[in-house]
Amino acid sequence: MSLKYGCFSDDGKEFIMKTPLLPRPWINYLTNERYCAIISQCAGGYSFYLDCRTDRILRWLPEGWHFDRPGRYLYIRDITNPKKPYIWSATYQPLRVEPDYFQARHGLGYTVIESLYNGIRVKITYYVPDIDDCEIWWVSLVNQTKKPHKLELYPYVEWLIGDYHMELRYRNIMNLYNRVWFDAETQSIFAKKTAFWQDLNIQPFKYICFFASSLPVKKCATRKNAFLGKYNTEEKPESIIKGSMKDITFCSGEDGIACFQHRVELKAGETKEFSICLGQLEAEKVKRIINKYRDLENVKKEFQNTKAIWEKRILDNIWVKTPDKDFDLLVNIWLKYQLYICNFWSRSPSYYHEGSGGRGYRDSCQDSESIVSINPELTRKRILKIASLIRQDGTSCPGWSDTLGPHQFRPNKDHQVWLTSTVYAYVKETGDKEILNEVVPYLKDKWVGGWRVDPHFSGGPTHEEEGSLFEHLEKNLLFTFNDVGKRGLPLIGHADWNDAIDAAGIKLKGESVWLAEALVRSLKQLAELAQLIGKKDKAEEFLEKAKIMSERIEKCAWDGDWYVRGFTDYDEVYGSKNNEEGKIFINAQAWAILAGIPDEGKTKKIVNAVKKYLDGPHGLALFYPAYSKFNPHLGRISMFSEGTKENAAVFCHASTFMITALLKIGEGDFAYESMRKLMPNKQKDYDLYKTEPYVYAEYLVGPQHPYLYGEGAFTWITGTSGWTFMAATEWLLGIRHDFEGLIIDPCLPSGWKKTFIRRHFRGATYEIEIENPQGVNKGIKEVYLDGRKIETNLIKPHSDGKIHQIRVIMG
Numbered sequence: 043m044s045l046k047y048g049c050f051s052d053d054g055k056e057f058i059m060k061t062p063l064l065p066r067p068w069i070n071y072l073t074n075e076r077y078c079a080i081i082s083q084c085a086g087g088y089s090f091y092l093d094c095r096t097d098r099i100l101r102w103l104p105e106g107w108h109f110d111r112p113g114r115y116l117y118i119r120d121i122t123n124p125k126k127p128y129i130w131s132a133t134y135q136p137l138r139v140e141p142d143y144f145q146a147r148h149g150l151g152y153t154v155i156e157s158l159y160n161g162i163r164v165k166i167t168y169y170v171p172d173i174d175d176c177e178i179w180w181v182s183l184v185n186q187t188k189k190p191h192k193l194e195l196y197p198y199v200e201w202l203i204g205d206y207h208m209e210l211r212y213r214n215i216m217n218l219y220n221r222v223w224f225d226a227e228t229q230s231i232f233a234k235k236t237a238f239w240q241d242l243n244i245q246p247f248k249y250i251c252f253f254a255s256s257l258p259v260k261k262c263a264t265r266k267n268a269f270l271g272k273y274n275t276e277e278k279p280e281s282i283i284k285g286s287m288k289d290i291t292f293c294s295g296e297d298g299i300a301c302f303q304h305r306v307e308l309k310a311g312e313t314k315e316f317s318i319c320l321g322q323l324e325a326e327k328v329k330r331i332i333n334k335y336r337d338l339e340n341v342k343k344e345f346q347n348t349k350a351i352w353e354k355r356i357l358d359n360i361w362v363k364t365p366d367k368d369f370d371l372l373v374n375i376w377l378k379y380q381l382y383i384c385n386f387w388s389r390s391p392s393y394y395h396e397g398s399g400g401r402g403y404r405d406s407c408q409d410s411e412s413i414v415s416i417n418p419e420l421t422r423k424r425i426l427k428i429a430s431l432i433r434q435d436g437t438s439c440p441g442w443s444d445t446l447g448p449h450q451f452r453p454n455k456d457h458q459v460w461l462t463s464t465v466y467a468y469v470k471e472t473g474d475k476e477i478l479n480e481v482v483p484y485l486k487d488k489w490v491g492g493w494r495v496d497p498h499f500s501g502g503p504t505h506e507e508e509g510s511l512f513e514h515l516e517k518n519l520l521f522t523f524n525d526v527g528k529r530g531l532p533l534i535g536h537a538d539w540n541d542a543i544d545a546a547g548i549k550l551k552g553e554s555v556w557l558a559e560a561l562v563r564s565l566k567q568l569a570e571l572a573q574l575i576g577k578k579d580k581a582e583e584f585l586e587k588a589k590i591m592s593e594r595i596e597k598c599a600w601d602g603d604w605y606v607r608g609f610t611d612y613d614e615v616y617g618s619k620n621n622e623e624g625k626i627f628i629n630a631q632a633w634a635i636l637a638g639i640p641d642e643g644k645t646k647k648i649v650n651a652v653k654k655y656l657d658g659p660h661g662l663a664l665f666y667p668a669y670s671k672f673n674p675h676l677g678r679i680s681m682f683s684e685g686t687k688e689n690a691a692v693f694c695h696a697s698t699f700m701i702t703a704l705l706k707i708g709e710g711d712f713a714y715e716s717m718r719k720l721m722p723n724k725q726k727d728y729d730l731y732k733t734e735p736y737v738y739a740e741y742l743v744g745p746q747h748p749y750l751y752g753e754g755a756f757t758w759i760t761g762t763s764g765w766t767f768m769a770a771t772e773w774l775l776g777i778r779h780d781f782e783g784l785i786i787d788p789c790l791p792s793g794w795k796k797t798f799i800r801r802h803f804r805g806a807t808y809e810i811e812i813e814n815p816q817g818v819n820k821g822i823k824e825v826y827l828d829g830r831k832i833e834t835n836l837i838k839p840h841s842d843g844k845i846h847q848i849r850v851i852m853g
């Protein structure tokens with residue numbers, strides 16, 4: 043694939059950008075799950091430790107896309123001729139002097155930015171070592187001219203330090219807590235806030251931020267104002283432009299920066315390397331880290347280690363080969379990479395989101411479900427963590443932060459239904475049914491029924507009583523089963539999966555059809571889990587409840603050709619043919635099928651309706667038509683301009699629910715076609731699409747937008763990655779874990795005559811060739827296991843550490 047702005051490397055492991063002037067910043071996440079540096083093709087972006095809200099280290103301005111600053115910069119002054127210095131920055135930003143050559147590469151766990159100007163080639167490799175919580179810039183300078191050059195180098199960052207949201211609200215106050223100083227002993231710049239102040243909690247600041255270079259320091263700058271000069275930004279720093287940098291070794295109660303002045307001389311053809319190490323750590327750890335990464339051998343060694351760890355994570359598991367190379371590239375590399383970033387950082391740190399920190403409950407459930415086939419240990423760890431957020435009354439708290447603990451705000455009503463699916467997938471993948479007996483604490487906090495605040499509760503969340511994981515799941519689902527409105531459908535409250543239907547049920551009357559369907563699906567899954575551990579009565583009870591809920595759905599939600607989406611507090615239907623706007627919603631259709639509710643006749647009608655109302659050149663829209671006026675009985679969904687975000691965008695996460703449902707019922711062509719339209723590397727016009735070609739967007743602007751239909755938005759951290767990975771591997775290629783083994787049940791586009799998938803499963807590896815000579819969508823004629831014909835499409839686990847060959851003939 044060749045794109046206007048860049049392309050994938052031949053081995054697919056890097057995305058290479060040929061110009062700094064992309065339609066939007068295209069970013070990468072450099073992270074070891076604790077430290078994270080977000081970086082664009084021009085080195086813009088910010089860093090944080092453990093939580094992107096409470097422990098931001100570097101500043102990046104939320105006007106983001108428009109100018110992508112500040113970042114991790116290296117200013118260069120070539121003073122070979124002191125009367126006529128050449129001044130530029132190695133990463134194009136922030137000085138924006140046009141380079142003679144530019145290339146940025148985002149790889150798995152690293153980013154390399156290379157430029158050539160004035161005969162000096164600079165290459166900076168940015169990465170976060172897997173083993174140490176800091177970030178490294180490995181810089182190499184080459185004099186490509188025939189003359190010696192004298193250079194002044196100025197590596198530069200701007201500190202934020204502390205709580206990003208407090209900083210946004212109290213910009214005038216927060217910098218008064220700043221202390222930045224040059225530490226003569228370690229020749230580094232250190233920075234901190236005097237205390238960590240977050241809402242009403244004040245604690246001493248636990249860490250030191252540090253910035254160290256392997257080159258000798260001539261001068262340093264710590265105060266932003268003094269360094270940039272009056273009315274300047276980093277685009278015109280007076281100290282650099284005029285060559286007037288003063289040695290300012292401390293900053294108190296002002297905006298802080300870290301910048302060194304280094305001098306190097308490069309002979310003709312000579313190469314010199316140096317490193318920058320920066321981060322935030324407990325004081326006693328700082329010195330060791332600084333010293334370690336001043337040694338370029340360590341810089342290179344840890345770079346190789348980190349790269350190898352990322353490659354193993356990404357490459358050494360599911361691997362596919364299909365007629366669609368773009369599909370393969372996503373499934374084999376970039377979707378998995380995106381899925382890891384979602385699992386590590388949930389939905390908060392990005393160039394688009396509000397950065398409120400923490401991890402969302404349902405997002406984490408879905409992320410950890412979808413990574414189970416490539417990293418079941420991670421799923422297990424997350425399941426037990428998430429289960430500890432369930433209260434005795436069965437409600438789930440909306441998420442947690444690794445620095446602040448369980449979230450303490452009003453949740454959406456759907457949290458309760460998600461963890462069951464994650465556990466279901468985990469047990470099917472690993473066979474580890476014992477996890478259901480794991481004892482997990484219940485959360486005790488001020489929320490009653492997840493909704494009201496208990497006036498007698500004092501103190502913060504605690505964990506007092508405990509119960510098995512199974513019991514947690516049971517309480518979860520029973521809560522939602524009983525938390526219903528007059529039709530017997532679950533209340534939508536403050537919103538369900540769709541964050542923006544946030545006013546339909548605030549009087550606790552409005553109901554959600556989608557949530558009813560999701561509950562049916564989870565009840566059926568829990569019934570299977572109950573059966574598996576010998577709890578027959580429970581299994582029957584859950585199935586009975588699933589049946590009751592399905593009947594209620596059929597009774598009040600079937601609208602003739604599709605399912606309605608819900609009912610408001612005022613008893614108005616939404617998502618119905620009787621609505622002028624918001625007539626048909628994709629979720630209510632997809633999840634009815636996923637939950638196994640509609641019969642064949644209804645299923646056909648649903649598919650036709652989806653084709654007629656929701657399909658378009660850029661994929662399946664969230665609903666149709668968009669809301670053009672504010673509707674206070676629905677909420678924020680009607681506030682977004684038409685086609686953006688939840689107001690009828692092509693919301694890829696939800697489109698993929700439908701794609702999965704289509705694959706489930708054998709609609710291989712329509713499903714693949716819909717999938718293809720969302721693929722970031724298959725867009726037709728990147729000036730329209732604008733966002734990264736290597737990771738999924740949360741949504742593409744929808745058809746009713748007056749002029750942006752097809753533009754990508756909110757990339758990277760979206761449930762789309764997980765659902766697409768599951769849809770592609772488990773439903774399209776159809777290799778699915780089950781309690782008893784691996785099920786082989788592809789649903790292919792009819793044009794695919796031959797595909798291949800390699801997969802590890804319970805201690806053995808399976809290499810599966812699927813032949814489709816007649817071009818069917820679904821159906822298996824013959825299966826061969828290690829050359830022998832077998833009469834089933836269920837492969838029992840071998841667990842023998844060996845590779846097994848499977849040949850499947852469809853027809």
Ligand code: GLC
Pocket residue numbers: 389402404405538539540541542688695740760761
């Ligand atoms: C965002 C949120 C997700 C939510 C969806 C729909 O993707 O991360 O939790 O379900 O929007 O509102």
